[in-house]
Amino acid sequence: MLRYSLRNSEVAPGTGNVGDALADAPMKVIVFSSQKGGSGKTTLCGQLAVQADLSGAGPVAVVDTDPQGSLSQWWNARESDTPLFLKTQVEYLRNDLEQLHRQGIKLVFIDTPPAVTSIIGRIVGFADLVVIPARPSPHDLRAVGATLDIVEGQGKPLVFAVNAATPRAQITSDAAVALSQHGTVAPVTIHQRTDFATSMVQGRTVMEDKPDSRSAREITELWKYLASRLGRTDRRTQRLPFVGADQRQGQRFEDRGRAPAEAGQPARFGRRGFGNGPAFSRERTV
Numbered sequence: 001m002l003r004y005s006l007r008n009s010e011v012a013p014g015t016g017n018v019g020d021a022l023a024d025a026p027m028k029v030i031v032f033s034s035q036k037g038g039s040g041k042t043t044l045c046g047q048l049a050v051q052a053d054l055s056g057a058g059p060v061a062v063v064d065t066d067p068q069g070s071l072s073q074w075w076n077a078r079e080s081d082t083p084l085f086l087k088t089q090v091e092y093l094r095n096d097l098e099q100l101h102r103q104g105i106k107l108v109f110i111d112t113p114p115a116v117t118s119i120i121g122r123i124v125g126f127a128d129l130v131v132i133p134a135r136p137s138p139h140d141l142r143a144v145g146a147t148l149d150i151v152e153g154q155g156k157p158l159v160f161a162v163n164a165a166t167p168r169a170q171i172t173s174d175a176a177v178a179l180s181q182h183g184t185v186a187p188v189t190i191h192q193r194t195d196f197a198t199s200m201v202q203g204r205t206v207m208e209d210k211p212d213s214r215s216a217r218e219i220t221e222l223w224k225y226l227a228s229r230l231g232r233t234d235r236r237t238q239r240l241p242f243v244g245a246d247q248r249q250g251q252r253f254e255d256r257g258r259a260p261a262e263a264g265q266p267a268r269f270g271r272r273g274f275g276n277g278p279a280f281s282r283e284r285t286v
Contacts, residue, residue, distance in 0.1 A: 030128065188225055
């Protein structure tokens with residue numbers, strides 16, 4: 001199942017900001033992964049994708065590979081057509097990423113299911129950078145190990161993002177120290193505030209709702225840091241190729257009773273386009 005919304009491809013990346021460092025780079029893929037449900041993967045994925053787009057680093061696409069579809073629900077509630085949105089399954093991900101690349105997408109943010117399976121390993125295989133969100137709690141910290149094993153097994157760069165932290169709590173700094181034993185910890189902590197949840201319910205972000213808020217500043221600074229990490233990504237890092245990827249087999253069916261799409265037919269892009277059908281729809285369904 002594919003759902004797209006593509007901004008005008010002729011819009012040039014912004015100048016004089018963090019987007020410039022990535023403007024001429026090949027398409028980069030950031031994967032958000034965590035074994036623990038409720039770690040904030042979807043929230044960070046959506047918020048950071050919009051901030052990347054606002055900073056001029058786009059065109060940006062968000063990809064939902066989680067059957068729960070939380071990112072899908074957020075995007076369907078959005079009034080803005082950016083970032084581009086795609087919902088897919090791991091067996092189609094290679095071809096879908098190749099298609100995004102051909103469309104001129106510069107950054108892809110992938111939300112994953114809260115699980116540790118071979119599927120997560122396959123998704124991580126496409127990453128230029130893996131972000132592992134972790135709440136500063138004993139349960140979250142214990143759950144990090146399994147995700148870390150997958151990322152390290154793929155040889156991928158990773159960043160821990162301390163998320164939903166309580167301001168000035170000792171456990172927040174303790175969590176950052178504990179995570180630093182196993183990998184790089186982002187120097188920006190995202191704190192627990194209701195404006196994150198409120199903006200996600202409305203299909204928006206804190207930067208769009210309250211651009212001068214502390215939450216917006218944290219997301220802005222976290223994106224600047226991740227962009228700098230992407231700029232330093234070793235170009236020799238192994239990533240599964242887009243070209244020559246596995247071909248789709250058989251037919252792909254849209255959900256909710258939609259007609260089957262032709263196997264291998266190029267996807268169409270539109271304002272509220274759904275899949276490969278002959279016409280676009282503005283229906284907002286999940």
